[in-house]
Amino acid sequence: MSNAxxxxxxxxxxxxxxxxxxxGDTILRRVALEVPEGQFLTLLGPSGSGKSTLLRLIAGLEAxxxxxxxxxxxxITGPGIDRAVVFQNYSLFPWLKVEDNVALAVAKAHxxxxxxxxxxxxxxxxxxxxxxxxAGKYPFQLSGGMQQRAAIARALALEAPVLLMDEPxxxxxxxxxxxxxxxxxxxxxxxxxxxTIVFVTHDVDEALYLGDRVxxxxxxxxxxxxxxxxxxxxxxxxxxxxxxxAFHALREDIAERLDADVLSGLAAA
Amino acid sequence: xxxxxxxxxxxxxxxxxxKTPRQGRSAPHSxxxxxxxxxxxxxxxxxxxxxxxxxxxxSTYFIDQSANPLLPGPRIVAEALWESLPELWKGxxxxxxxxxxxxxxxxxxxxxxxxxxGIVPGVGRGLFPFAKVAAPIPPxxxxxxxxxxxxxxxxxxxxxxxxxxxxxxxxxxxAGALAVEGRHRDNARVLGFSRLETLVKVVxxxxxxxxxxxxxxxxxxxxxxxxxxxxxxxxxxxxxxxxYYADFADYPRMVAGILYTGLVTWLAMTGLDKLRHKALxxxx
Numbered sequence: 001m002s003n004a005x006x007x008x009x010x011x012x013x014x015x016x017x018x019x020x021x022x023x024g025d026t027i028l029r030r031v032a033l034e035v036p037e038g039q040f041l042t043l044l045g046p047s048g049s050g051k052s053t054l055l056r057l058i059a060g061l062e063a064x065x066x067x068x069x070x071x072x073x074x075x076i077t078g079p080g081i082d083r084a085v086v087f088q089n090y091s092l093f094p095w096l097k098v099e100d101n102v103a104l105a106v107a108k109a110h111x112x113x114x115x116x117x118x119x120x121x122x123x124x125x126x127x128x129x130x131x132x133x134x135a136g137k138y139p140f141q142l143s144g145g146m147q148q149r150a151a152i153a154r155a156l157a158l159e160a161p162v163l164l165m166d167e168p169x170x171x172x173x174x175x176x177x178x179x180x181x182x183x184x185x186x187x188x189x190x191x192x193x194x195x196t197i198v199f200v201t202h203d204v205d206e207a208l209y210l211g212d213r214v215x216x217x218x219x220x221x222x223x224x225x226x227x228x229x230x231x232x233x234x235x236x237x238x239x240x241x242x243x244x245x246a247f248h249a250l251r252e253d254i255a256e257r258l259d260a261d262v263l264s265g266l267a268a269a
Numbered sequence: 270x271x272x273x274x275x276x277x278x279x280x281x282x283x284x285x286x287x288k289t290p291r292q293g294r295s296a297p298h299s300x301x302x303x304x305x306x307x308x309x310x311x312x313x314x315x316x317x318x319x320x321x322x323x324x325x326x327x328s329t330y331f332i333d334q335s336a337n338p339l340l341p342g343p344r345i346v347a348e349a350l351w352e353s354l355p356e357l358w359k360g361x362x363x364x365x366x367x368x369x370x371x372x373x374x375x376x377x378x379x380x381x382x383x384x385x386x387g388i389v390p391g392v393g394r395g396l397f398p399f400a401k402v403a404a405p406i407p408p409x410x411x412x413x414x415x416x417x418x419x420x421x422x423x424x425x426x427x428x429x430x431x432x433x434x435x436x437x438x439x440x441x442x443x444a445g446a447l448a449v450e451g452r453h454r455d456n457a458r459v460l461g462f463s464r465l466e467t468l469v470k471v472v473x474x475x476x477x478x479x480x481x482x483x484x485x486x487x488x489x490x491x492x493x494x495x496x497x498x499x500x501x502x503x504x505x506x507x508x509x510x511x512x513y514y515a516d517f518a519d520y521p522r523m524v525a526g527i528l529y530t531g532l533v534t535w536l537a538m539t540g541l542d543k544l545r546h547k548a549l550x551x552x553x
Contacts, residue, residue, distance in 0.1 A: 061455055081461040090452040094551040095474045104470070108461050138551055158460070 009073035011036040012058065012162065012196055017067035019053055026221040027053050030067070033215055033224065037161070038194040042201055042211035046258065050222025051200045055166050058198060059085050071162060081108050083162040084155035089171045091151035092139040098150045099123055099135040105157035125153040129183060145176035149183070156187065163188075165199045169206070178238065181210060189234065204254055208247065209238060216254055218261035225257050341521045349521035350529065356510065357529050363505035364495055367423060371430030372491045376484055379438025383483075384472055386439075387446020388464075397443070404436040408490065412498050426498040433494040434487035441483025445476025478552055481545040488541055492534050507533065 012035040019028040028050040035041045045051045056062045057069055060079040069076040071083065084105070085091070092101045102122035106113065113121065126135050129149040139147055148168055155163055165184075169177040188194060201207050207214045211230050218225040228250065232241055241247050322343070329342035341349075350357075386393040411432055415425035453475050457467045496508030503509040507530045514522040 059459060061458060079458040079461065083459070085455075085459040087452065087455070091456060093453065093456065093471065093474070095477075104460055140551060 011039070011072070012198070013068075013070045013073075014054070014058070015068045015070070017054075017057060017064045017069060019050070019057060019062065020065050028057075028064075029221040029223045031217075031222070031224055033227070035196055035198060035213075037196055040188065040197045040199065040210060040212045042199045042207035042214050043217060044201055044204060044207040044214050044254065045217030045222065046202060046219050046262070048219040048222070049217035050219075051202075051217050052166050053222065054217075055085075055164050055198060055200050058162075059083055059164050081158055082160050083164055084158040084160040086148070086151045086155045086163070086165045086168045088167045089144060089147065091154060092147060094139050096138075097135070098131065098137055098139065098142070099126060101139070101150065102126060102154045102157050105154045109157060109159040122153075122157060125157045126150065128156065128187060129153045143176075145172050145180060148172065148180060152180075152184065152187070161193075161195060163195045163197045165197065167200050167202070170201070170203075177206075181206065182238075185210065185235070204251055205242070207254075208232075208250060209236060209241065214254065216257055218258070218265075220265055225261055226254075228254065337518065337520060339520055341524060345521045346524045346528070349519075350525035353510075353522055353525055353529075357507070357526065360506050360510045361533060363503070364499065364507045367426045367498075367506070368430055368491055368495050371427040371495075372434050372488060375431045375434035375487060375491075376438050379435045379483065379487070380442045380473075380480055383439040383442025383480075384446045384468060384476060387443040387476075388449075388468060388472055393443070400436065400439065400443075404440060408433040408494055409497055412494075412501055416498075416502050422502045422504075426495065426503070429494050429498050430491045433490035437486040437490060438480070438483040441479045441486070442476060445479025446472050448479065449475045477548055481541075481549065485538070485541055485545075488537060492530075492537070496530065 012033075014031055014033040017028060017031045018026060020026045031050075031054060033041075043051045043054060053062065057064055058076065060076050060083070063077075092098070093104075096104075099119055099122045102125055103115075103118040106118045106121045106125075110118070110121070123132065123135050126132055129152050131146060131149050131153060134142060134146060134150070139150070142150065151168070155165075169180050172180065188197060199207075199210055201210075208230055214228045214230060216225045216228065217223065230250070231246070325340075326343055328340060329344075332338045332340060332342075334342055334345060382396065386396045408429060412425075412429050415428050416422065419425040419428060449472055453471050454467075457471045462470065495506075496511075499506040499508030500512045507526065511523055511526040511530065514520075514526065
């Protein structure tokens with residue numbers, strides 16, 4: 001098994017990764033995933049499946065107890081500005097104006113810019129997510145949806161090839177969630193080359209609407225139950241997609257796998 | 270009328286939440302009145318001041334004011350205060366040049382060392398056990414030694430003020446750095462911040478609530494130590510003023526000095542509180 005570490009040199013590789021906090025319970029067991037460059041992967045799983053932990057491992061915020069993670073063939077040993085992260089509802093520093101929050105990321109992507117140039121670039125990014133008017137406000141003056149827009153702008157401003165998102169729309173109302181999903185797709189599709197995205201969610205519809213591929217995780221311990229290619233053409237039309245039989249069949253299939261995992265977990269306990 | 274009263278109550282309760290002008294409501298004073306009301310102290314506080322003052326004034330009926338009493342009445346004290354103002358002002362300036370350098374140096378050193386001890390484990394392991402022993406020592410006990418060892422009174426008093434303010438600032442800053450939320454650390458890390466950047470851009474602002482608590486306690490200690498040090502060996506200053514006239518049994522001036530010192534202390538504390546309010550606008 002010495003060839004186990006052989007991973008493709010491009011894209012993101014999660015190679016038989018296990019994780020536990022100290023001597024505690026195993027959170028992830030032998031997770032293996034590959035995300036080709038430019039792909040939009042959604043990580044779908046119930047709570048306890050370790051999906052957020054897996055994202056933190058990819059971000060380099062945690063180190064695996066076993067196995068290896070790599071981006072473009074290079075082992076991930078810590079956080080790096082080649083991987084931008086959007087957290088569920090706490091990506092911004094509350095003591096800085098929105099534009100200054102974004103400018104922090106601009107400064108990392110373009111260290112040589114002057115302060116004024118950074119601000120201008122930050123406003124550019126805020127304009128792209130529809131927040132041009134809120135640049136001078138503080139995070140606590142914004143709604144949850146606007147804060148997540150700003151967090152996306154900050155992640156984009158890092159100009160990282162990898163975008164990691166941890167249930168970024170989980171705390172939003174359905175209307176705002178839909179708007180931000182479309183915004184994310186629009187931004188992703190309009191840049192070339194496309195970013196590699198790993199998007200954590202517990203919402204089956206969201207996983208299917210956004211992803212090129214869905215990795216379904218089971219709980220206790222977290223592991224990959226299935227990897228499902230999402231065959232729908234882009235750009236996707238939400239209403240038509242959600243009404244199509246193919247979408248329902250896929251949805252059903254995933255729900256059944258998740259239910260089976262819950263039942264087998266109960267039987268084992 | 271009852272409607273406008275309810276509105277005022279609402280505006281008072283949540284001055285930050287809703288700042289949209291209430292148009293179309295016919296309460297001509299509803300804009301100015303709550304703003305004015307919120308600046309006034311509560312009536313209970315006013316009542317306490319009034320009771321205390323009346324008790325003081327009332328005491329003059331029972332204490333003979335012509336025999337240099339230990340508690341002179343308000344009018345005599347007011348006269349003494351008025352006459353002493355130039356001297357008190359000179360004393361304030363003299364005290365300020367001890368307090369300001371000692372306190373500001375203590376805040377700068379306390380914040381810097383406290384934050385570093387909070388985020389660099391090795392420094393913390395070295396400093397915290399020492400702080401545990403050194404911090405509880407009442408700083409007043411250093412005064413005689415400082416006066417004996419250091420070449421001038423000004424220097425020794427500044428040193429004592431420094432020590433008094435340093436530990437509370439240090440301890441609160443360290444507590445603030447240790448309490449920085451994981452999310453802020455995560456964000457600093459994914460943004461690729463260096464250790465120094467994390468300290469300056471994340472740990473320092475995130476610790477400001479703790480730092481201001483320490484700074485307030487430290488300022489209180491500074492005034493105590495300043496005045497106590499001045500009792501020992503100063504030739505000017507607020508503490509020295511009170512001590513000097515007490516030695517001559519000039520109680521009107523002594524009481525005037527106490528009241529004046531109280532006022533100066535209150536002003537300094539209020540100034541710090543205003544600064545805190547301004548700096549911590551983002552804390553909910």
